[in-house]
Amino acid sequence: MPRFLDLRTHDVRFPTSRTLDGSDAMNPDPDYSAAYVRLRTDRPDWPEGHGFVFTIGRGNDVQAAAIEALREHVVGRDAEEVLADLGAFWRELVHDSQLRWLGPEKGIMHMAIGAVVTALWDLRAKRAGKPLWRLLSGLTPEEIVDLADFRYLTDALTRDEALEILHRAEPGRAGREAKLLSDGYPAYTTTPGWLGYDDEKLARLCREAVDDGFGLIKLKVGADPADDVRRLRIAREAVGPDIRIAVDANQRWDVAEAIRRLDALRPFDLAWIEEPTSPDDVLGHAAIARAVAPLPVATGEHLANRVLAKQFLQARALSVLQLDATRVAGVNENLAILLLAAKFGVRVCPHAGGVGLCEAVQHLAMFDYVAVSGRVEDRMIEYVDHLHEHFVTPADVRAGRYFPPLAPGAGTELREESIVEYTYAHPAG
Amino acid sequence: MPRFLDLRTHDVRFPTSRTLDGSDAMNPDPDYSAAYVRLRTDRPDWPEGHGFVFTIGRGNDVQAAAIEALREHVVGRDAEEVLADLGAFWRELVHDSQLRWLGPEKGIMHMAIGAVVTALWDLRAKRAGKPLWRLLSGLTPEEIVDLADFRYLTDALTRDEALEILHRAEPGRAGREAKLLSDGYPAYTTTPGWLGYDDEKLARLCREAVDDGFGLIKLKVGADPADDVRRLRIAREAVGPDIRIAVDANQRWDVAEAIRRLDALRPFDLAWIEEPTSPDDVLGHAAIARAVAPLPVATGEHLANRVLAKQFLQARALSVLQLDATRVAGVNENLAILLLAAKFGVRVCPHAGGVGLCEAVQHLAMFDYVAVSGRVEDRMIEYVDHLHEHFVTPADVRAGRYFPPLAPGAGTELREESIVEYTYAHPAG
Numbered sequence: 001m002p003r004f005l006d007l008r009t010h011d012v013r014f015p016t017s018r019t020l021d022g023s024d025a026m027n028p029d030p031d032y033s034a035a036y037v038r039l040r041t042d043r044p045d046w047p048e049g050h051g052f053v054f055t056i057g058r059g060n061d062v063q064a065a066a067i068e069a070l071r072e073h074v075v076g077r078d079a080e081e082v083l084a085d086l087g088a089f090w091r092e093l094v095h096d097s098q099l100r101w102l103g104p105e106k107g108i109m110h111m112a113i114g115a116v117v118t119a120l121w122d123l124r125a126k127r128a129g130k131p132l133w134r135l136l137s138g139l140t141p142e143e144i145v146d147l148a149d150f151r152y153l154t155d156a157l158t159r160d161e162a163l164e165i166l167h168r169a170e171p172g173r174a175g176r177e178a179k180l181l182s183d184g185y186p187a188y189t190t191t192p193g194w195l196g197y198d199d200e201k202l203a204r205l206c207r208e209a210v211d212d213g214f215g216l217i218k219l220k221v222g223a224d225p226a227d228d229v230r231r232l233r234i235a236r237e238a239v240g241p242d243i244r245i246a247v248d249a250n251q252r253w254d255v256a257e258a259i260r261r262l263d264a265l266r267p268f269d270l271a272w273i274e275e276p277t278s279p280d281d282v283l284g285h286a287a288i289a290r291a292v293a294p295l296p297v298a299t300g301e302h303l304a305n306r307v308l309a310k311q312f313l314q315a316r317a318l319s320v321l322q323l324d325a326t327r328v329a330g331v332n333e334n335l336a337i338l339l340l341a342a343k344f345g346v347r348v349c350p351h352a353g354g355v356g357l358c359e360a361v362q363h364l365a366m367f368d369y370v371a372v373s374g375r376v377e378d379r380m381i382e383y384v385d386h387l388h389e390h391f392v393t394p395a396d397v398r399a400g401r402y403f404p405p406l407a408p409g410a411g412t413e414l415r416e417e418s419i420v421e422y423t424y425a426h427p428a429g
Numbered sequence: 430m431p432r433f434l435d436l437r438t439h440d441v442r443f444p445t446s447r448t449l450d451g452s453d454a455m456n457p458d459p460d461y462s463a464a465y466v467r468l469r470t471d472r473p474d475w476p477e478g479h480g481f482v483f484t485i486g487r488g489n490d491v492q493a494a495a496i497e498a499l500r501e502h503v504v505g506r507d508a509e510e511v512l513a514d515l516g517a518f519w520r521e522l523v524h525d526s527q528l529r530w531l532g533p534e535k536g537i538m539h540m541a542i543g544a545v546v547t548a549l550w551d552l553r554a555k556r557a558g559k560p561l562w563r564l565l566s567g568l569t570p571e572e573i574v575d576l577a578d579f580r581y582l583t584d585a586l587t588r589d590e591a592l593e594i595l596h597r598a599e600p601g602r603a604g605r606e607a608k609l610l611s612d613g614y615p616a617y618t619t620t621p622g623w624l625g626y627d628d629e630k631l632a633r634l635c636r637e638a639v640d641d642g643f644g645l646i647k648l649k650v651g652a653d654p655a656d657d658v659r660r661l662r663i664a665r666e667a668v669g670p671d672i673r674i675a676v677d678a679n680q681r682w683d684v685a686e687a688i689r690r691l692d693a694l695r696p697f698d699l700a701w702i703e704e705p706t707s708p709d710d711v712l713g714h715a716a717i718a719r720a721v722a723p724l725p726v727a728t729g730e731h732l733a734n735r736v737l738a739k740q741f742l743q744a745r746a747l748s749v750l751q752l753d754a755t756r757v758a759g760v761n762e763n764l765a766i767l768l769l770a771a772k773f774g775v776r777v778c779p780h781a782g783g784v785g786l787c788e789a790v791q792h793l794a795m796f797d798y799v800a801v802s803g804r805v806e807d808r809m810i811e812y813v814d815h816l817h818e819h820f821v822t823p824a825d826v827r828a829g830r831y832f833p834p835l836a837p838g839a840g841t842e843l844r845e846e847s848i849v850e851y852t853y854a855h856p857a858g
Contacts, residue, residue: 027527027530029526055531056527057527061498062491062537065494066488066491069487096487097456097458097459097485098456098485098488099487101484102484102488102536102540104680104707104708105707105709106536107532107535107538108531108536109488109537111531151683152683154685154686155683155716254581254584279533280534280733280736280737280740283711283743283744284581284736304709304733305709307710311709315712
């Protein structure tokens with residue numbers, strides 16, 4: 001019987017603050033980081049499972065410590081048994097009552113569970129010889145709903161309703177998989193839009209985004225109002241009339257302020273406004289959405305769990321759900337969120353960028369297209385051209401589209417050399 | 430100039446699971462713990478500041494590691510400057526963008542900030558020679574609002590509205606302080622009601638609660654429905670007709686289930702239902718509150734931050750707000766929550782028990798009575814008779830009332846011997 005021998009963590013940090021990549025109105029100088037975990041069994045012929053939580057620097061060590069706290073749930077366990085029922089294992093971790101107290105179901109401990117769960121999926125997919133999206137897309141509707149936890153969701157989505165959604169999508173799976181392999185999945189880019197870039201760099205990157213085939217670009221806003229208007233003018237001029245422009249305020253505003261600031265941006269025909277205020281503020285987002293309609297409100301990268309996702313959907317507080325691979329408790333919770341979005345008919349445009357978020361979240365979006373919503377026309381995965389070279393299977397984005405990964409696994413494995421080179425050395429203190 | 434020399438943490442755990450003290454439908458075997466912090470300056474004549482986060486066991490080390498991550502914000506800083514503007518210091522910690530990513534403003538990192546902020550208040554109160562409640566009650570309305578962060582709150586409460594609430598309460602401060610000193614502040618008890626106690630122990634502890642002068646007791650419910658009814662019958666018989674009984678489901682139910690289960694408890698004329706479902710589910714609580722009215726819905730010990738508190742108030746999703754001393758980012762955020770509750774006219778009945786929660790939260794409730802809401806008639810602080818002996822200034826509860834602490838500080842200091850004796854020794858592994 002194969003047993004888990006080891007759970008090892010690494011505090012990996014890339015010094016992105018040096019170039020202001022990733023700078024926005026709330027995060028002036030992020031150091032893109034990964035609290036990284038690898039799971040090893042006692043079977044030398046088994047691959048390792050890799051997962052991580054994306055953070056932006058300080059505290060990445062605390063995030064890694066939280067992953068270490070899950071060691072006793074993993075090490076020594078029968079690996080085949082765990083992998084065969086990841087729904088049960090997810091529930092065991094999330095419902096560990098002592099650890100749950102530290103959230104509950106949110107923040108550092110919840111994301112730590114996400115990293116371990118994703119590492120288990122990575123291992124299961126590698127063992128199956130399939131990329132994660134294809135592994136998930138090959139499960140029966142019953143197997144898929146068994147992975148999701150419907151606790152706290154049943155007033156919005158029951159197990160039976162989820163099954164119905166999945167059964168409805170079943171006949172078209174093969175056709176959509178073939179289409180995905182030939183056409184890829186649409187991408188949009190945030191590469192041009194970081195707040196720390198000067199106007200010249202902004203214009204140049206906007207032109208490059210068009211040349212690279214992207215149909216939508218995203219700009220950071222929310223600091224100085226005059227800057228927002230000037231940068232939007234520069235971007236519009238650079239991309240021409242046919243490219244869509246979305247904006248992201250990164251939680252900078254209060255409700256009334258958001259409505260006022262967005263009124264000033266009306267002339268720019270924005271694709272959406274992202275994170276106008278606190279990601280916990282369901283009612284605030286709903287008020288903003290009503291006031292700025294038909295401008296779509298987008299959020300998700302900081303939605304702490306499926307209970308918040310549920311409420312945002314119930315309250316019509318978002319119309320673009322930005323699924324994030326590492327904010328919630330991993331693949332299983334994101335399956336539940338995809339099912340919720342399908343129930344409410346809301347489009348999912350995943351958050352990515354950071355460290356490995358593109359690599360990880362594409363599997364979920366592609367699974368959604370093949371087996372859940374069946375839709376791709378109104379959807380896009382975010383793309384930022386940073387740090388992909390550190391991954392064993394970097395995202396394959398060409399002509400503004402993600403082409404499906406074919407290598408076995410969840411896409412979450414960093415190159416050994418990158419782990420070694422960027423393992424954080426704490427300053428002496 | 431006095432500087433902070435040191436931030437030391439301790440992983441303190443009491444083995445309460447041995448006796449099932451604190452057992453409920455979600456937490457069968459808690460080990461009540463404190464991730465404890467002490468701040469020391471380079472001035473030998475200054476006292477230390479002490480603070481903590483209450484946890485229930487596993488992960489207490491991760492919580493302590495999160496407190497350690499705040500070291501660079503504290504050590505080396507001018508202590509007088511920091512203590513003189515704790516509003517600014519709170520904002521500095523909460524808005525550290527890299528650390529904020531780990532919440533944002535929720536979970537382990539947010540509670541860690543709470544521990545440090547509370548330790549600073551403990552130090553400031555000791556330096557002032559006053560108990561915290563009296564220090565806060567002596568501040569001007571302008572000084573108090575400067576301590577609160579109104580970011581994300583202004584759609585429900587502006588700085589000016591908060592000032593108006595505080596100015597309105599100002600003339601009665603002295604009278605209420607005198608009344609507090611003579612009469613104390615009402616308490617209720619949860620000591621009898623833990624789910625792990627057998628019927629005989631339940632009945633005995635109910636009778637003792639009445640003898641001790643409590644006017645309300647609280648029982649854990651939410652596991653087996655028949656058990657709930659049987660235990661409520663036993664409790665009612667033991668306490669007689671004049672004592673109120675509240676129940677606490679500790680997040681055990683989904684929305685429809687809560688409504689159905691509470692319907693079966695209608696005959697017992699309950700004082701409130703606490704935590705019927707996920708503490709993140711504003712809309713779910715609102716639906717439950719409408720369905721079970723006039724039974725009041727209570728929650729708070731897991732309300733992650735002031736943004737959730739705001740929404741629960743806006744949506745009329747609770748009518749008893751159970752302020753918690755260590756769930757949010759310390760004294761400052763709890764001031765904001767008290768101001769919100771006063772604005773909405775909702776009564777505050779703080780959550781306590783655990784380790785040191787009674788000692789800590791009484792200061793906030795007493796400050797609220799003297800300087801914010803001016804009300805005590807409809808309020809009570811929870812009391813559980815556990816672990817008080819480990820504190821330097823244990824809560825003084827007599828005849829069902831908390832009598833105001835008079836010793837300088839925030840009440841958050843553990844006895845040195847208790848820290849040493851209960852510092853957790855990690856099992857070798």
